[in-house]
Amino acid sequence: MESVNVAVIGFGTVGTGVARILLEGGDALAARAGVRLNLKYICDTDLTRPRGLQTPPDVLTDSLDRVLSDGSVQIVCELVGGTRIAFDIVEKALRAGKNVVTANKALLAERGMPLLKLAAECDRSIAFEASVAGGIPLLLSVRDGLVANRISSVTGIVNGTCNYILTHMTDGGLSYEQALAEAQQKGYAEADPTLDVGGGDSAHKLTILSWLAFGSPVGFEDVYCEGIDRIQPADIRFGLELGYRIKLLAIGRRNGGGCLSLRVHPAFVPRSNPLAHVSGAYNAVMVRGDAVGDTLYYGLGAGQMPTASAVVADLVDTALGRMGITFKRRQLFCDAAATVRGIDEISSRYYLRFEVLDRPGVLAAITGVLGRHDISIASCLQHEPIDATHVPLIIMTHLAREGNLRRALAEIGSLDTVRPDPATIRVIDDEERPQ
Amino acid sequence: MESVNVAVIGFGTVGTGVARILLEGGDALAARAGVRLNLKYICDTDLTRPRGLQTPPDVLTDSLDRVLSDGSVQIVCELVGGTRIAFDIVEKALRAGKNVVTANKALLAERGMPLLKLAAECDRSIAFEASVAGGIPLLLSVRDGLVANRISSVTGIVNGTCNYILTHMTDGGLSYEQALAEAQQKGYAEADPTLDVGGGDSAHKLTILSWLAFGSPVGFEDVYCEGIDRIQPADIRFGLELGYRIKLLAIGRRNGGGCLSLRVHPAFVPRSNPLAHVSGAYNAVMVRGDAVGDTLYYGLGAGQMPTASAVVADLVDTALGRMGITFKRRQLFCDAAATVRGIDEISSRYYLRFEVLDRPGVLAAITGVLGRHDISIASCLQHEPIDATHVPLIIMTHLAREGNLRRALAEIGSLDTVRPDPATIRVIDDEERPQ
CATH class of the missing domain: 3.30.70.260 (ACT domain)
Known part of the structure; x- marks a missing residue:
């Protein structure tokens, strides 16, 4: 069986999950996948923090140069996060002839375009299933499974932190501050929760999802964004009384004339809508196509192993050469002319x-x-x-x-x-x- | 842009849907897909029945030989249905060097193994996304999106006819006979509904889904099967009283020791389970993986355009060469040793x-x-x-x-x-x- 060398850059939560699947489940994965993913390097500046994972000798390194100059490494997996160092890593990896897999939605949404162009120039691919809705194979479904469709809308819950907070405000009668504190205690929210509760993380994901759903290279700045931090218990209660649950939704819609509207905001969702029943840290996205009608994808949108699941799926796809074909042939931005309407419209x-x-x-x-x-x-x-x-x-x-x-x-x-x-x-x- | 010649065999409901997408949406599809699907033939014994679709001259033919002997045809789309003529068509198409796309769950579940082997021998592929859960990209998600996972169970509603009948028995208080008659009137059930209401159609789909979920070449005869025709209104009512809705479920489960259990039967589904809220002609399947946890896929599982959506996705995948890689490299039956437990166990x-x-x-x-x-x-x-x-x-x-x-x-x-x-x-x- 063919073996493909992989390097994981960033030995944090997700990096550890990916390493765990490759090291502990490698044989079973190879049997399923038809290709062996050989974890040649795990690269991080901190190699001493315990990760609860046995790693073979010589796999750990703190030298990115060593990884990138090793011609036998075919795929680099960027799991560092952020938009600065990660940008440099992806850029260097592409220039060094590596294919890239990343889970980094902020990087893609804010600075992805030049990287995607560079990948095309270098005849390499960037795969990013894990960047939207974690373990749910959403981008795959939209890009390939629904390719026969002109997609008219995507509507989803793509931030588990906000959904956890809103669920506990709704079911437990908590205030926003109480629910946030509980989410932080249980590890569902960061110490600085701004990116999640302000809607920015959902907007990152909507940007990326819109590329595939609408075939248009929309920018993060095209997404109108409102968070959940001003939701009052009174609004939750009145909503329930009227038959609605409040969810933070990411909504992309193709309007008449080919215009798009892209927005993230809290919304009243009627109980008859499946999205109203998505609770806790779960994500779900409804995608409407002209042939298929409404489809919905549901699962855990974050967390170590769900995210690692999506990263490894991309590694397999890249290692098998399918991602290369997809990246080269599929016209992701075929509908480049779309303009995005402002929220007033x-x-x-x-x-x-x-x-x-x-x-x-x-x-x-x-x-x-x-x-x-x-x-x-x-x-x-x-x-x-x-x-x-x-x-x-x-x-x-x-x-x-x-x-x-x-x-x-x-x-x-x-x-x-x-x-x-x-x-x-x-x-x-x-x-x-x-x- | 590369152009690939496609022949549709069977100009029925789904065949017409596929032809409609290729003929009326061909340019947009080519722009999205990165390959042009050229509908070279539509082959059927009845060419006169009106299908409400303009077809170019020379596309319609009643000669399968003409289609198969045309060396420029690369993909044959079998949409005839049934297990006899369809078997011959697929066999001949593979031997003639064509790749095959089919929506035929009965053919695959009952006689698929020799065809899959033949395809491998001929270095051709058989794609069958449309055979399970219609327009929902379920097989793609399970096979590729969740490849990092050892899947422990699939649990789903995969027959829209039964779900329509049960929904109307539950919400409208109808008897089984009344709900069936209504479903027949509205075109959701066949004149002879046996295959649907008896659970056979769900068992076909569970067979195929299990190949991909469990990596095991299970047979249709391994699936225990019970239909919905003995469900009484009293059971629906008592179920509601106890907090359950009755659904016809297809359940595949990996048990301790690697044994599988495969069964189709009505089940009480607790209201807290998302499957309880899948109404009418919709399908939904929950897939549990060791890394990703629970994921759910929801949409229309039948009908002309949803099914055509899945067929065209397979056509694109085949035309781009990705399906060939998948078929050749992915070890679909890597876990061939699995034994299937009887229902008593x-x-x-x-x-x-x-x-x-x-x-x-x-x-x-x-x-x-x-x-x-x-x-x-x-x-x-x-x-x-x-x-x-x-x-x-x-x-x-x-x-x-x-x-x-x-x-x-x-x-x-x-x-x-x-x-x-x-x-x-x-x-x-x-x-x-x-x-």
């Missing part, structure tokens, strides 16, 4: 929660402003007072233009009967539901 | 519904027999009388050996206080739930 239904003075005429004033901005109201709900002076007023709108809504809210903000900063959450609806 | 929880005389001592008699056969009772439920003499008695067991249960039921059958043929439905449980 999307249409959505909205949940609005105002805190208003409990006084006649207030509802009329608010609905009057909404009506003048062409926003039509689907339902209205008023509950028990919040305090001595104010009551919560919930308004669900019909489909409306976001730009109109923003102008309406600015105007409502000038009313002295309404507290500033109403909660505003987009609602996904029938259109997003399997049909 | 499985362990499961059970739902049992007896109709018993409303008289003291009956419950004690039944539970006594169960106890003597090592079947322990988890809960017991007695409801309003069915008629003047009998009451329904529901027993949920703990994990028990099926052989023991059968012996116990035979003994209970000899009690004159219990009506013959109690309803017996297996319960899937924590073990099948995402963890």
